[in-house]
Amino acid sequence: MPVCWLTPDFQPVDEAPSGLQFGDGLFETLLYEDGRLRLWPLHWSRLLRGMATLGLSPPPSENALLAHLGQKLRDTRVAIIKLMVVRHSGQRGYACGTDWRLSIQVHPHRPDPPRDVSVCTLDQTLSGHGLGGIKHMNRLEQILAARELAGRAWEGWLRTPQGEVVEGIRTNLLLIDREGRWFLPDCSRWGVNGTMRALVSDCLSGRNQSVYNSPVPADVLAGTCSAAVMNSIYGVLPVTELDGSPLQTELLASLITEINARIQKVSITLKLKP
Amino acid sequence: MPVCWLTPDFQPVDEAPSGLQFGDGLFETLLYEDGRLRLWPLHWSRLLRGMATLGLSPPPSENALLAHLGQKLRDTRVAIIKLMVVRHSGQRGYACGTDWRLSIQVHPHRPDPPRDVSVCTLDQTLSGHGLGGIKHMNRLEQILAARELAGRAWEGWLRTPQGEVVEGIRTNLLLIDREGRWFLPDCSRWGVNGTMRALVSDCLSGRNQSVYNSPVPADVLAGTCSAAVMNSIYGVLPVTELDGSPLQTELLASLITEINARIQKVSITLKLKP
Structure with missing residues (x-):
């Protein structure tokens, strides 16, 4: 599915973040079911740790992100959500600014667990x-x-x-x-x-x-x-x-x-x- | 600059390759100057080796790629060219098909070498x-x-x-x-x-x-x-x-x-x- 990119304030942007050229970003994959975001506090804290490790500026607001998710998911009962945060410098080469872009992918189904593992x-x-x-x-x-x-x-x-x-x-x-x-x-x-x-x-x-x-x-x-x-x-x-x-x-x-x-x-x- | 994605036959596609989510690809950065592609045989052979290592299907034709480059560069005297080859499975997760997409970025300038290194x-x-x-x-x-x-x-x-x-x-x-x-x-x-x-x-x-x-x-x-x-x-x-x-x-x-x-x-x- 096509990936849309947002600024940290959820404004859509045309240009994909430059860090995609080097895997210079982070992701979280989480389950949404019946109105609840599973393990959210653990995902959020790991994302913050990862952003600090890579030297990305911290997200402006957890509540704003949750409100944005609440809009995207209002017609969905179950979904796998993939959050990606990717550095964006707009330059060629190994540039390392602190700016980033966000993508929120919603896959509206949940895979069945395997019968035998x-x-x-x-x-x-x-x-x-x-x-x-x-x-x-x-x-x-x-x-x-x-x-x-x-x-x-x-x-x-x-x-x-x-x-x-x-x-x-x-x-x-x-x-x-x-x-x-x-x-x-x-x-x-x-x-x-x-x-x-x-x-x-x-x-x-x-x-x-x-x-x-x-x-x-x-x-x-x-x-x-x-x-x-x-x-x-x-x-x-x-x-x-x-x-x-x-x-x-x-x-x-x-x-x-x-x-x-x-x-x-x-x-x-x-x-x-x- | 926005990145355009092409099939191995140089047909433009809307969707960015899924391997971008994992840094699952290769790149070559090379100099074009006065009609000549510097060190091309060495770049090409390294790209082929890398594609084999990652299990990507080999490019259909070196000559077709050179012809495509020849069209893109016809009004350019000097450029830094970045070739990227990225796996595309179209799926979520660590899928590992052999299909891929190509991007050719042309930066029409050459940086001055530093005075002191x-x-x-x-x-x-x-x-x-x-x-x-x-x-x-x-x-x-x-x-x-x-x-x-x-x-x-x-x-x-x-x-x-x-x-x-x-x-x-x-x-x-x-x-x-x-x-x-x-x-x-x-x-x-x-x-x-x-x-x-x-x-x-x-x-x-x-x-x-x-x-x-x-x-x-x-x-x-x-x-x-x-x-x-x-x-x-x-x-x-x-x-x-x-x-x-x-x-x-x-x-x-x-x-x-x-x-x-x-x-x-x-x-x-x-x-x-x-």
Whole structure:
């Protein structure tokens, strides 16, 4: 679909932002359903962190953005919303001003969750170049990983250069090994710190569940007993098969029930303007 | 300036390619002057290599592209041309089809070379994620480096995570240390294998000059005696100052003379269509 660009004050502009030439921007993908923007506070705070990291001037107003969204969504029941913030200098070359443009894409449907969640581990590595955690637009690693995945499974897990597993192409991961250890890899250096991951992390803290936050070493991965993948659209999904071997899903059932209940509390109601 | 998008057969299309959301593309920046496209064979072969690496279908015809350029440039004496090739799947998410769109930007002027070329070394590191050498559009490292450089010098040199110097933000580098050793860092793992770098490498081979192709370790950098930076627009420029200390430029004078003579031989004459 064609992408429209707006100034920070929501005025449409003809020219696409120059930062598109270098992936010099950020995005957030979030679910809107029955008047509520899911996990909005977590998306908004990650976007602010990312803009500070890239040296973009902060957005003028959260309320103005929500009001603008309320106008766009007034005839919609469910949608996946993609927000993009891209640097705009108007110049050729690696210019680095603080100005930016905004795009708001509304996809008025929600994909069905998969019946079975198969995962395979990929050879694709992640680089940790000081941009870990934020959801920037330099995503060639994910594109190459998607090529490697191509039909092998529903999701693929990416590694550090040392071979430890960090995250999926479009999900974060939770893993339980045969010794009963839980792993929820931290993505502040490698990968993307997902909003659903933050909710799961908070939930596990409340249960006093001790969790390893490091990437998953190869020997731990070999002893995987249960696993889940998670993102802002699908929530938490139990993994049914990892690298061709079936996994148990019962261990995660009560956690998933709790997360589904908490998701509503970490969402906001959007005022739908006529 | 607004960017127009074309199919591989040069038909204009309204929709910008979806790969722009992820920096999923390649670019070449080259000089056109007095009917000649400088270093064209080197740009073309790097673009083909990059397209193969990203899994994009090969361009239908080099001659058709040159004919199209010949039409666009028929009233122009000098220009910087930016070619972009960006994946287009038309879908949301990390889709990885082989289709692509093309943009040809013509900037009808050539920047004056700087009178003095000051360089400083930067803290910004480069990641080596299997995409080394090609000129892809995931350039946040260069953007962050440009922010770090901001007015300190004309160019900044970037490092590996181990602290060795590889290249500049927009140039490759050549360095001679006090022991008379020459360094022309290879950029097939880190950074961009520049077209002018390829010409310099070939020229040094012809002179039987032994050259280290590895990144420059910190102790070698500290003993720098002479250095040059190079790219497709400026050619080879002697560095006059490195991290605040003056460098000798005489050692490079004959090499620069030779390169300037050879540039013309590695250029092609464009047929300008009426």
